[in-house]
Structures are given as structure tokens and as C-alpha cells.
Amino acid sequence: MNEITGRLARLPGLVLRFGRVAAVVCGYAVLIGGSALGARLRRGRDGRGLRDGDRWVRMLTRLGPSYIKIGQLLSTRRDLLPAEVTTPLARLTDAASPPSRRRIERAVRRAYRDRPWPFREFGWQPVACGSIATVHEAVTWDGRRVAVKVRRPGIERVMRQDFALAASAMTLLGVLPRLRRMPFKLMHAQVGGAILRQLDFAAEAASLAALRANLAGFDNVRIPEPLPELCTAETVVMEYVTDLTRFEPGELDADTRRAVVRAVLAAIYEMLFVDGLVHCDLHPGNLYFDHRADLVMLDAGFVIRLPDPVRRSFADFFINMALGDGWMCAQVVIESAAHVADDCDLEGFRAGLGELVAETSGAKSGEFDLARFAGRLFDLQRRFGLFPAPEFAFPLLSLLVIEGMIKVFDSDVDFQAEAVPILRRRNTPRAAESTVER
Structure with a gap:
């Protein structure tokens, strides 16, 4: 009864939210659709495409954080989308409009209302603004320089x-x-x-600590240390990392770019295939270089713990894809599926996935497109009646977010080959242990 009452109480708010979302989408659809008329003649002469990109940014910003996340993902796909779209969308990674100082101060004071005020200095002007939180520089009473992530009010x-x-x-x-x-x-x-x-800041502080421990062996990867004694339900306090530069090729030479790509992939594969604690949000607002040109990973809000069977299955799939074994890839998908339809055509699925793996095995970064590969894989599953475990979306999302940026650094890197040493070091390929006859 209480649950029904609660749903009824939330209904007016849901209706209002739906109305706002619908109004914003419809309004911008008219603007963007109207400007698209004749765009082929105008583009490149009057900047119409760029202005349309700006409209997408404004629309997603007005819709709120759940939609901003979509824009952040799209901004990383410079390999798939034109610059007039990705360039404006890139502003969504760290340039959201901050709340007023009054609202920020009220939120921070409320977060520490039950304990002594821990800061000798606090910068109320944010040094970074995301869709879910703002980040502020502060100094503790004992002189430590810290970054304070504050959840946005409401x-x-x-x-x-x-x-x-x-x-x-x-x-x-x-x-x-x-x-x-x-x-x-x-x-x-x-x-x-x-x-x-991502609203659970206690979980984020714990994820920061876990990622630091898991990647401690990587000398070229840095993750800020959280300060649990200063964190609250509305704030995450961590060490302040100075002199950060955006994760972009810039003026890096070819050798340095290749080294950067391999460092990023090694860290991601360690998360995916070994630790099972995966950062799914490494867009340019959360990935930087420090003054030593080491990688700095920030903001552990969207970090997922993969169940061990999912981690192993994904590792099995990836290593067999790298080895070009489409039959074994299909077997991994079949055995790990969340649901198999009664009329599932297993042989048809095996044949289709075998062809897909044969086409993509060993492809370089500039040739391999994970988004299209995943789309074709999901289409095969749908057509032949196999439905994957939903947790498989997270390792794919982690790779999708980083793939577009990696291609800008080095289009010759072999995503699959770079994973093999880590996979072989910590996982036994299913091809070697399966007793299923082909």
C-alpha cells in the first residue's frame, strides 16, 4: 500500500518531467530540422553545421544529466561523426553551467552540518563543472590541498x-x-x-581507492587518492592534481602517441580482464596528462564491478576474437546468454558470428569499428534468438568511450593484439579448455 501511495505521489512530478523533456525535444527538433533544409548548399560557407552542433549542446544541457551523458559519449566518436558535431559536444565533458554560489554554499554547508567544518580555505567558484557535480579547490586545516566534488542540488x-x-x-x-x-x-x-x-558518492570514493590499488603497478597511470575521513554523502574529497592538460595528441610526436595509446589500453584491459572493476566514463573530461605526461584518471562515478562469470566470459570472447576463432566466440556467447529463445538457431548464429570475426580479426584501429561490430553482433543475437547478459554492456561501453579518442592518437594500433598479453597472463583461453565438439 505504501509503495502504491509513493508512486501516486511521484506521478505529478513524472508528468511534469515528461512534458518538459517532450517540449525541449520538439522545440529543438523544429530548429535543427529547419536549419537542415538546404544545409548541403550552405555548409562550409556560413557555419550552419557548427550552429546546429551548438543547438545539440543546448538541448542536451537543458534535458539534464542523463542526456548529457549521451552527448559525452558521442563527443568521443570523432572517427564516426563530423567535427561540427563532436567539437561542440566536447564542451559537455567539463563545461556545464554551475549552480549559483548561494546554492553551492548551501549544499556544501549542509553536507558538513553534523561535523566540524574541515576546510581552512574553500574555492566557491568551481574549477570544473559536470552534469552531476561541481569540483572545487580547497585547503584543509592541516594544509592539504584537496579537490572537493559536490553533488548538484536537486x-x-x-x-x-x-x-x-x-x-x-x-x-x-x-x-x-x-x-x-x-x-x-x-x-x-x-x-x-x-x-x-553515480549519485552514490560513498561508492565513488570506494571505487577511487579500489582503482588506485588495482592499477598501482602502472607507473604511468595516476588516480587521485580519496580522503574518506572528509567525504560525505554529498561530497567526495580527494588529493588535488595540478598542471593537468587535456587528453589530446597536441604536438606529441608519433612515438609518444603510440606509447600513450598502449598505456591507456593496458590499463583498460587490466580493468576489464583482470580486476573486473571497470571505469566506463573515460571521456576527455575524466582523462588527462599531468606535468610528467603520465595519464590521470578522474571521477570514478561511473565505475562498474563486473560479476566474475561476466568478466571471464568477456575475456574468453575477446581473446578468441583476437585469435580469429569465431566458433569459440559464438560458444562463449551461447553459454553466457541471459535468455535463449525456444526457436533459437544456434548453427545460424555460429555461422554468422564466424563470418563477422573473420572479417575483423587482426584489424588495425583505423579499420576496426567497435560500434559497428557491436551493432552487428547484437543484430545476430536478435535474429537468431540469443540475448546477452545486460552486464556485457559495460565493458563494451568502456571500450566505445575510449575507442574514438584512441584512433585520433594512433590509427595503426591493433586493439585485439594489445589485449592478448594481458589475457594470456591472467586468463586461460576457452579454446584450450573446452570439450565441446565442433
């Missing part, structure tokens, strides 16, 4: 409303005949729940 209510609206959309999609067998509710619970967990 952000939890908006994100939970968007979560509920997405759940309704998933339910409607599940009614469509072609999509009826897709486990949309489970997918929404897993992926949407992970996005909501």
Missing part, C-alpha cells in the same frame, strides 16, 4: 524521474513484435541502475 530527483520515464519507454518497446523477446526490463535495471549509482 539532481537526484531529476535523474530518478528520467530513470522512471526510461522504464516506461522500455515497457513500450517490449510491446513491439520484433522486440518482444528482448529483456528490456533487465537491461534497464542494469544499465539505468548503474547510471543512478
Whole structure:
């Protein structure tokens, strides 16, 4: 009864949120659609494409953090999208408009209302603004220079409303005949729940500490140390890292670019295939160089702990893809599927995935497109009646976010070959241990 009452109490807010989202989308659809008329003649002469990119930024910003995350992901895909789209969207990574100083101060004071004020100095003007939080420089009473991540006031209510609206959309999609067998509710619970967990600052502080421990052996990767005694439910306090520069090729020579790419991939593969604690949000607002040109990973809000069976299955799939063994890739997908339809065509799936793996095995960065590969893989699963565990979305998302940036640094890197040493060091390929006859 209490649950029903609670849902009814939240209904007016959901209706208002839906109305706002619909109004913003429809309004900008008219603007963007109208400006697209005749764009082929005008583009390149009057900057129309760039202005359209700016409209996308304004629309996503007005829609809120859940939608800004989509824009951040798209901004990394400079290999797939034109510069007039990705350049404006890149501003979404760290240049959101901050709340007023009054609201920030009220939020910070409220976060420390039950304990002594820990800061000798506090910079109320943010040094960085994200969709979920602002970041401030501060000095503790004992002289430590720290960064304080402060959750935006009112952000939890908006994100939970968007979560509920997405759940309704998933339910409607599940009614469509072609999509009826897709486990949309489970997918929404897993992926949407992970996005909501970005509001859990205690979990983020713990993730920072865990990532530091897991990647301690990487001399060229740096993660700020959290200060748990200063963190609250609304703030994450960590060491302040100075002299950061954006993760861009800039004037780096070819050898340095190659070294950077391999360092990033090694760290990501260690997370994916060994530790199972995966940073899914390494866009340019969370990945930097320090003054020594070492990599600095910030903001552990979107960090996912993969269940060990999922981690092993993903590692099995990846190493067999690198080895060009499409049959074994198919076997891994079949055995790890969340649901297999009664009329599933396993042989058809094996044949289709075998062809896909043969096409992509050994491809260089400039030739391999993870987004298209994943799309074709999911299409094969849908057509032949296999539905993957929703947790598989997270390692793919982590790679998708970084893939576009990696290609800008080095288009010749072999994503699959770079993973093999880590996979072989910590995982036994399924091809060697499977007893299933082909």
C-alpha cells in the first residue's frame, strides 16, 4: 500500500518531467530540422553545421544529466561523426553551467552540518563543472590541498524521474513484435541502475581507492587518492592534481602517441580482464596528462564491478576474437546468454558470428569499428534468438568511450593484439579448455 501511495505521489512530478523533456525535444527538433533544409548548399560557407552542433549542446544541457551523458559519449566518436558535431559536444565533458554560489554554499554547508567544518580555505567558484557535480579547490586545516566534488542540488530527483520515464519507454518497446523477446526490463535495471549509482558518492570514493590499488603497478597511470575521513554523502574529497592538460595528441610526436595509446589500453584491459572493476566514463573530461605526461584518471562515478562469470566470459570472447576463432566466440556467447529463445538457431548464429570475426580479426584501429561490430553482433543475437547478459554492456561501453579518442592518437594500433598479453597472463583461453565438439 505504501509503495502504491509513493508512486501516486511521484506521478505529478513524472508528468511534469515528461512534458518538459517532450517540449525541449520538439522545440529543438523544429530548429535543427529547419536549419537542415538546404544545409548541403550552405555548409562550409556560413557555419550552419557548427550552429546546429551548438543547438545539440543546448538541448542536451537543458534535458539534464542523463542526456548529457549521451552527448559525452558521442563527443568521443570523432572517427564516426563530423567535427561540427563532436567539437561542440566536447564542451559537455567539463563545461556545464554551475549552480549559483548561494546554492553551492548551501549544499556544501549542509553536507558538513553534523561535523566540524574541515576546510581552512574553500574555492566557491568551481574549477570544473559536470552534469552531476561541481569540483572545487580547497585547503584543509592541516594544509592539504584537496579537490572537493559536490553533488548538484536537486539532481537526484531529476535523474530518478528520467530513470522512471526510461522504464516506461522500455515497457513500450517490449510491446513491439520484433522486440518482444528482448529483456528490456533487465537491461534497464542494469544499465539505468548503474547510471543512478553515480549519485552514490560513498561508492565513488570506494571505487577511487579500489582503482588506485588495482592499477598501482602502472607507473604511468595516476588516480587521485580519496580522503574518506572528509567525504560525505554529498561530497567526495580527494588529493588535488595540478598542471593537468587535456587528453589530446597536441604536438606529441608519433612515438609518444603510440606509447600513450598502449598505456591507456593496458590499463583498460587490466580493468576489464583482470580486476573486473571497470571505469566506463573515460571521456576527455575524466582523462588527462599531468606535468610528467603520465595519464590521470578522474571521477570514478561511473565505475562498474563486473560479476566474475561476466568478466571471464568477456575475456574468453575477446581473446578468441583476437585469435580469429569465431566458433569459440559464438560458444562463449551461447553459454553466457541471459535468455535463449525456444526457436533459437544456434548453427545460424555460429555461422554468422564466424563470418563477422573473420572479417575483423587482426584489424588495425583505423579499420576496426567497435560500434559497428557491436551493432552487428547484437543484430545476430536478435535474429537468431540469443540475448546477452545486460552486464556485457559495460565493458563494451568502456571500450566505445575510449575507442574514438584512441584512433585520433594512433590509427595503426591493433586493439585485439594489445589485449592478448594481458589475457594470456591472467586468463586461460576457452579454446584450450573446452570439450565441446565442433
